[in-house]
Amino acid sequence: MKIDPNKCVACGNCIPVCPMGAIAIDPAIGRASIDPDECVECFACFRGMSKEHLSSAMVRTIRTVARLFRFRFDPEPDICPTDAIVPEDLTWPRVVRRAFSDPQVPHESTGIHGRGTAEVKTNDVTERIKKGDAGFVIEFGRPGVGARFRDIQRVTHALADLGVEFEEQNPVTSLMTDVSRGSLREEILDEKILSAIVEIKTSLQQVPAVLREIRTIAREVDTVISVGVSTRCDERGNEVLREILQREGYPTYRGKTNLGFGRVTARHPQTIAK
Numbered sequence: 001m002k003i004d005p006n007k008c009v010a011c012g013n014c015i016p017v018c019p020m021g022a023i024a025i026d027p028a029i030g031r032a033s034i035d036p037d038e039c040v041e042c043f044a045c046f047r048g049m050s051k052e053h054l055s056s057a058m059v060r061t062i063r064t065v066a067r068l069f070r071f072r073f074d075p076e077p078d079i080c081p082t083d084a085i086v087p088e089d090l091t092w093p094r095v096v097r098r099a100f101s102d103p104q105v106p107h108e109s110t111g112i113h114g115r116g117t118a119e120v121k122t123n124d125v126t127e128r129i130k131k132g133d134a135g136f137v138i139e140f141g142r143p144g145v146g147a148r149f150r151d152i153q154r155v156t157h158a159l160a161d162l163g164v165e166f167e168e169q170n171p172v173t174s175l176m177t178d179v180s181r182g183s184l185r186e187e188i189l190d191e192k193i194l195s196a197i198v199e200i201k202t203s204l205q206q207v208p209a210v211l212r213e214i215r216t217i218a219r220e221v222d223t224v225i226s227v228g229v230s231t232r233c234d235e236r237g238n239e240v241l242r243e244i245l246q247r248e249g250y251p252t253y254r255g256k257t258n259l260g261f262g263r264v265t266a267r268h269p270q271t272i273a274k
């Protein structure tokens, strides 16, 4: 994203709209500008503000005259008065920023919609997480913080060393050059995004090791990491995972229970044979 210096009248309206704090007014030139390294191409500034098409020369003149009479002329707070915010044509690798930051576009770089898959929400029909498995969603970044792929790769490398299985349909997995090592494409490593989700599957026995590894790396990376872990209840509805998490010192809350109301369309082959 760019701000056209010929149009911008430095009203400052776009500054609070940016979730990354990437817009600032340079008092030396009296224009707003965007830090390209911090901008994650979320398009919030371009899409979130109404636009007027006032002449920038006219606005500057009115403001100068207004100052003489000791009052201010400011546009309404949700408006860019001169339509100065301009999207750029994004090329590889910068295009991944938008794919992971603008919720209104599909993943142009990966061909996958959304930040992750339906994960456990549909597990009652997909049986992706089987008995004895644990499914993890590991989220990197937040508005105001963001994440770089280099930090995400630190975690994916460590997870690969633990022998976890990366979800094939996940956008981060699709950017890997070597899934067995958790290596991402070299050219995207310095790209910054609003947030990304890594999805993995492993055994219940591995849950403590995975949590400890993520906890260690989370202290060293320049982002925030949130972890969700899920499993199937046993036949009596007992939550095996709860005991494991409590042993590791994590308080647990049952966030979601899927009751299997879905139509079964993807039975496991062995189940069909029976």
Ligand code: SF4
Residues within 6 Å of the ligand: 003, 007, 008, 009, 010, 011, 012, 013, 014, 015, 032, 079, 080, 081, 082, 083, 084, 085
């Ligand atoms: S809202 Fe428009 S005119 Fe105002 S500072 Fe931002 S880019 Fe410049």
Ligand code: SF4
Residues within 6 Å of the ligand: 001, 017, 018, 019, 020, 021, 022, 023, 034, 038, 039, 040, 041, 042, 043, 044, 045, 046
């Ligand atoms: S595209 Fe998003 S991150 Fe970039 S300047 Fe606009 S609001 Fe900020």
